[in-house]
Amino acid sequence: MSERYLVVGLARSGVAACEAIRRVWPEAEVLAADARADLDVGRVRALGVEPVLGGDVVPVLGMTAVVKSPGVPSQAGQIEAARAAGVPVWSEVELAARMLRNPIAGVTGTNGKTTTTELLGAMLRAGGVPCEVAGNVGRPLSSLAGHVAPDAWIACELSSFQLEDIDTLRCRVGAILNLTPDHLDRHGTVEEYLRCKLRIFENQEPGDVAVVNGDDPVLRDAELPGRGDRVLVTRDQARDIDWEHAGLRGDHNLENALLAAAAARAAGADPEGIDRALRDFSPLRHRLETVAHAGGVEYVNDSKATNPDATIQALTAFPDGIRLILGGSLKGADFSALASAAAAAPVAGVYLIGQAADAIAAALAQAGVAFERAGTLEAAVHAAAAAARPGETVLLSPACASFDQFRDYEDRGEAFRRLAREAAGAA
Numbered sequence: 297m298s299e300r301y302l303v304v305g306l307a308r309s310g311v312a313a314c315e316a317i318r319r320v321w322p323e324a325e326v327l328a329a330d331a332r333a334d335l336d337v338g339r340v341r342a343l344g345v346e347p348v349l350g351g352d353v354v355p356v357l358g359m360t361a362v363v364k365s366p367g368v369p370s371q372a373g374q375i376e377a378a379r380a381a382g383v384p385v386w387s388e389v390e391l392a393a394r395m396l397r398n399p400i401a402g403v404t405g406t407n408g409k410t411t412t413t414e415l416l417g418a419m420l421r422a423g424g425v426p427c428e429v430a431g432n433v434g435r436p437l438s439s440l441a442g443h444v445a446p447d448a449w450i451a452c453e454l455s456s457f458q459l460e461d462i463d464t465l466r467c468r469v470g471a472i473l474n475l476t477p478d479h480l481d482r483h484g485t486v487e488e489y490l491r492c493k494l495r496i497f498e499n500q501e502p503g504d505v506a507v508v509n510g511d512d513p514v515l516r517d518a519e520l521p522g523r524g525d526r527v528l529v530t531r532d533q534a535r536d537i538d539w540e541h542a543g544l545r546g547d548h549n550l551e552n553a554l555l556a557a558a559a560a561r562a563a564g565a566d567p568e569g570i571d572r573a574l575r576d577f578s579p580l581r582h583r584l585e586t587v588a589h590a591g592g593v594e595y596v597n598d599s600k601a602t603n604p605d606a607t608i609q610a611l612t613a614f615p616d617g618i619r620l621i622l623g624g625s626l627k628g629a630d631f632s633a634l635a636s637a638a639a640a641a642p643v644a645g646v647y648l649i650g651q652a653a654d655a656i657a658a659a660l661a662q663a664g665v666a667f668e669r670a671g672t673l674e675a676a677v678h679a680a681a682a683a684a685r686p687g688e689t690v691l692l693s694p695a696c697a698s699f700d701q702f703r704d705y706e707d708r709g710e711a712f713r714r715l716a717r718e719a720a721g722a723a
Contacts, residue, residue: 357381
């Protein structure tokens with residue numbers, strides 16, 4: 297009897313999983329399902345797969361495994377049906393791990409994963425180690441199966457949604473950047489969120505390396521799974537890299553760079569190449585990305601800051617006046633620490649937008665931080681630009697998800713880019 301797989305969730309990683317099974321295991325049968333009824337499934341149908349849409353539960357008895365896309369919660373009816381029937385549930389990265397023999401350098405954490413993964417890939421390549429970059433950064437890990445040289449390392453961003461359903465995935469080098477409350481609407485508790493994150497080390501063997509941010513108190517005291525060698529990294533080691541000439545800024549990016557460098561060294565990269573990559577690396581889109589200048593005012597897009605801790609870290613990157621735009625959709629965050637950080641930082645003005653405005657306003661008022669209710673991003677940019685003085689920064693670092701007013705954080709960041717350039721052009 298041939299193997300049979302059901303792929304649940306047909307966004308980017310789900311489609312890649314279907315394609316990978318067809319490519320690598322051509323004898324296997326592929327089924328697919330998605331709760332959304334209005335999805336464009338042309339690529340899946342081109343594989344000869346007719347997906348079940350709209351939320352109907354596909355019978356799973358006899359399935360080899362159900363492959364779950366990261367956006368599909370464990371409470372989904374299809375996933376619960378699989379577990380009740382004793383059918384293994386794999387994340388898309390677990391599927392990929394069973395197809396790939398390449399060494400994987402995995403990166404996880406609440407904030408900074410994409411920047412660190414891309415930087416790690418750059419350090420490996422500059423340091424003489426063949427490398428591909430994939431995972432939660434946007435290029436699904438399974439898309440590499442059958443397409444990547446067997447000796448290449450893979451720098452792989454891993455989210456908690458991906459790690460919660462691994463089984464055999466082994467990171468020869470793993471790094472965890474930080475841990476602050478996030479995605480509690482999905483994981484329920486911080487403890488469960490931490491457990492999922494730490495699974496990045498679960499299948500490590502002696503000789504593998506687990507890189508941990510020693511400046512993060514939660515991680516410093518955590519009991520790590522797996523049998524890899526532990527490497528603790530702190531900001532006190534800044535002299536070990538050429539941070540002085542790096543294109544990144546902020547305490548959080550110093551931590552990201554140090555962990556990326558430690559992971560690159562563990563994978564065999566040359567130290568000179570590591571520093572060269574750090575000097576040449578530019579901020580990624582929507583991550584402390586300068587999008588406009590005018591009249592001595594800098595406009596910075598940090599739309600990827602979708603939780604309070606990311607915004608707290610962003611505030612360390614600017615020594616002078618910050619015109620800070622906050623708000624968006626709620627996902628269970630507490631804004632009191634952010635309000636305290638805003639009170640201590642050189643914040644010249646705060647402009648609130650979106651669904652979370654009331655919750656943020658209450659925290660700011662408690663901390664004695666003045667604010668304006670702008671409502672929309674457009675109004676916030678206009679107000680901040682009008683008030684900004686030479687040497688100040690208009691910073692979108694919203695501390696919230698974007699789904700109340702935008703398709704995603706990228707859509708929000710692109711809107712800010714357009715509005716900032718319009719404001720700069722009028723300055």
